[in-house]
Amino acid sequence: MSEHDNCPCGTGLVWLVCCGGYLLNKRVALTAVSLMRSRYTAYTLKDEAYLLATWHVSTRPSVLNLAEDDARWLGLKVLHDELVDDRHATVEFVARYKIAGCAYRLHETSRFVLENGCWFYVDGEVR
Ligand SMILES: [Zn+2]
Secondary structure, three states: OOOOOEOOOOOOOEHHHOOHHHHOOOOOOOOHHHHHHHHHHHHHOOOHHHHHHOEOOOOOOOOOOHHHOOOEEEEEEEEEEEEEEOOEEEEEEEEEEEEOOEEEEEEEEEEEEEEOOEEEEEEEEEO
């Protein structure tokens, strides 16, 4: 990914000023929705370390094995984001992807928690 490429998360911003800053550990996501977008981008780049680092310890898997995942991510649309209270937020989104030429869409509401100034992904409910 070149720093001037458009960010995969679909904001229309270039990679470095969008999710790139988070994935390269230059900035911390200040909102649940920006963390969610950066995690989508991490899936497109198979950045397993970033995904695990932003996954809450209570639900974090030990490995993801993204190298064996054939999904090709096509786009993200954030439908709704909501601050539940000052430490909890939800983000509803649709992510489109293809596996072996077949198109799929993932419609999920993800839950996030703020701890020590950092947002973490907790879990998601598929719609
Ligand atoms: Zn982005």
